[in-house]
Amino acid sequence: MNPITLPELVRVKTVPAKADVVVVPLTGDSEPAAVDLPTSVGRGYERKFGQSVVDMAKALGAKPKPGATTVVPGLNGQRLVVVGMGADEPTPKTVRKAAGAASRAVAGMKDVRTIAVALPADEPELLRAVVEGTLLGQYAYAPVTAEPADKPALEFSVVSTVADKSIIEQARVVAEAQLVAREWVNLPPNLLYPETFAGAAEDLVKGTKVKVQVLDEGDLTSGGFGGHMAVGGGSAQDPRLVRLSYAPARAKAHLVLVGKGITFDSGGLNLKPGESMSTMRCDMAGAAAVIAATHAIAQLGLNVQVTTYGCMAENLPSDTAFRPSDVLTIYGGTTVENYNTDAEGRLVLADGLARGAEDNPDLIVDVATLTGAAMVALGTEIFGVFSDSDEVAERVLGAAEAAGEEAWRLPMGEWSAKALESKVADLKSGGGRWGGASIAASFLRSFVDEEIDWAHLDIAPASFNEGSADGETPVGGTGVAVRTLVEIARSLQA
Known part of the structure; x- marks a missing residue:
């Protein structure tokens, strides 16, 4: 049996400036309506590209369908993974699905180590869902082979104001x-x-x-x-x-x-x-x-x-x-x-x-x-x-x-x-x-x-x-x- 090694995952209050990838939600109906970005990231993006993240994501085919992911260029080599969250209020189910889809997308990228997950996580059950989805989504069975591929060690930071550390540990277990x-x-x-x-x-x-x-x-x-x-x-x-x-x-x-x-x-x-x-x-x-x-x-x-x-x-x-x-x-x-x-x-x-x-x-x-x-x-x-x-x-x-x-x-x-x-x-x-x-x-x-x-x-x-x-x-x-x-x-x- 291949050993199960979970990536490092911590809670942070704000998006780390040096994250290689930032995961953000896309909400709306048939048309993208909003990307919930930290204010500093959104403003920096508009200054550099002259348009909003929503417009760029839409141009790249992003959809608010739950679990749909789109990779958008970011600032200073940083990339954004925009993941659909649907039109309704976030639930543990939709958040878990979005986190899983984004985590899988990130796991397939090259030259990525640090990932900030900025999905709705300001309630205990939502935080738990983000952590579970993130850890479950990055999993893929490693084939039996004479030359196993090196899997980069990923580090996830989940953006949340929930201070109870036990929630993350329980979700990890x-x-x-x-x-x-x-x-x-x-x-x-x-x-x-x-x-x-x-x-x-x-x-x-x-x-x-x-x-x-x-x-x-x-x-x-x-x-x-x-x-x-x-x-x-x-x-x-x-x-x-x-x-x-x-x-x-x-x-x-x-x-x-x-x-x-x-x-x-x-x-x-x-x-x-x-x-x-x-x-x-x-x-x-x-x-x-x-x-x-x-x-x-x-x-x-x-x-x-x-x-x-x-x-x-x-x-x-x-x-x-x-x-x-x-x-x-x-x-x-x-x-x-x-x-x-x-x-x-x-x-x-x-x-x-x-x-x-x-x-x-x-x-x-x-x-x-x-x-x-x-x-x-x-x-x-x-x-x-x-x-x-x-x-x-x-x-x-x-x-x-x-x-x-x-x-x-x-x-x-x-x-x-x-x-x-x-x-x-x-x-x-x-x-x-x-x-x-x-x-x-x-x-x-x-x-x-x-x-x-x-x-x-x-x-x-x-x-x-x-x-x-x-x-x-x-x-x-x-x-x-x-x-x-x-x-x-x-x-x-x-």
């Missing part, structure tokens, strides 16, 4: 956690497989207040984790279950997180089409999110106990692979008729959920790139939220909104559980063509006691960006759900 999740998702599956993924999780929390336990194939077999052993049975890479524990002395609540960590998903004997397989290294994004978020929660010192399970396996076809119609015994004894080997994630999650329910949590949240059905329903930028509790669903959706991530509640109920009826086992792992994401959610709910609050995040729609970069979202792994999980933990402190 959360952004770094999301970058760790991105990096894991982007790693090729021959480099990140269950054993090395478990090792990376151990390395991440080393020296912190998070305790870690790794169950190998022997532990999983003797412990009765039949979902892991079935899914991982076709691969030479044996499965792992990583358990993290963060337990502050006076914790207000106990949160259990469970993440799907399928480091490569071929579909097993129900083999995927070749074109659907190339991005299946991202099928461990749920485990990446819960592990990275746990580390962030501990670094932030949130007063919530967190127990986390990263359920790791590789799903390949071979003479030892599990089959459709096999009956599997999940941790705790529940038997499952397997209906499709390409619905493997719910089987390892079932092990993790059943084990996590024994920890006496106040809330269990599982995170998984679980179904294509969620992608059909929601597109490629919104993740699905399932819960049989309106209160829990509102908590999760509120956390996502506070974190600046897009989420939508999807339905489940007796109708989706009915598809799980089996004649040869306690239940079936799926079935039927319609409502696949809801059926999968009902299956997962079967492994959590009814009295325990539970939510399921299906992040398949938003975990891997195959399009172009947008705002703070890069190409490839997005690290989605990390920020939402941190906000869920924060909400449980009350």
Whole structure:
């Protein structure tokens, strides 16, 4: 794994005179209306060029569309990155997107070291959004190569009158956690497989207040984790279950997180089409999110106990692979008729959920790139939220909104559980063509006691960006759900 090295970032009250680049917002409707420049910069610009920054930006094609960037010549070799902010009042979402887009534009420039970010940041939530967007936007996965390119060390100064230094530090912790999740998702599956993924999780929390336990194939077999052993049975890479524990002395609540960590998903004997397989290294994004978020929660010192399970396996076809119609015994004894080997994630999650329910949590949240059905329903930028509790669903959706991530509640109920009826086992792992994401959610709910609050995040729609970069979202792994999980933990402190 490439080490995550964050650029230097500090708060300043005014734009440093010697900044190589100054990032400024462009607001308006269809036509550029205003660039919010420090007065001294704006006057100096007009004296030198004989026109306003707005006129120059407009001549160069600048648009106020949120996230659109234009580079404008500045004073004494200094350049301006003009970034669209739309016509409405700035929100954390629009500011985060603008900061991410500008940061990405700057990261691609030559001979740039110091950057002043003069976006709206005079409220705590806006400052947090600017810092997160700036740090997330400059990320790009470094290719595996014999001659890695030197990446210049950037220094960002965020212009803000908010004096609370803890806001920047908290934003740095959360952004770094999301970058760790991105990096894991982007790693090729021959480099990140269950054993090395478990090792990376151990390395991440080393020296912190998070305790870690790794169950190998022997532990999983003797412990009765039949979902892991079935899914991982076709691969030479044996499965792992990583358990993290963060337990502050006076914790207000106990949160259990469970993440799907399928480091490569071929579909097993129900083999995927070749074109659907190339991005299946991202099928461990749920485990990446819960592990990275746990580390962030501990670094932030949130007063919530967190127990986390990263359920790791590789799903390949071979003479030892599990089959459709096999009956599997999940941790705790529940038997499952397997209906499709390409619905493997719910089987390892079932092990993790059943084990996590024994920890006496106040809330269990599982995170998984679980179904294509969620992608059909929601597109490629919104993740699905399932819960049989309106209160829990509102908590999760509120956390996502506070974190600046897009989420939508999807339905489940007796109708989706009915598809799980089996004649040869306690239940079936799926079935039927319609409502696949809801059926999968009902299956997962079967492994959590009814009295325990539970939510399921299906992040398949938003975990891997195959399009172009947008705002703070890069190409490839997005690290989605990390920020939402941190906000869920924060909400449980009350």
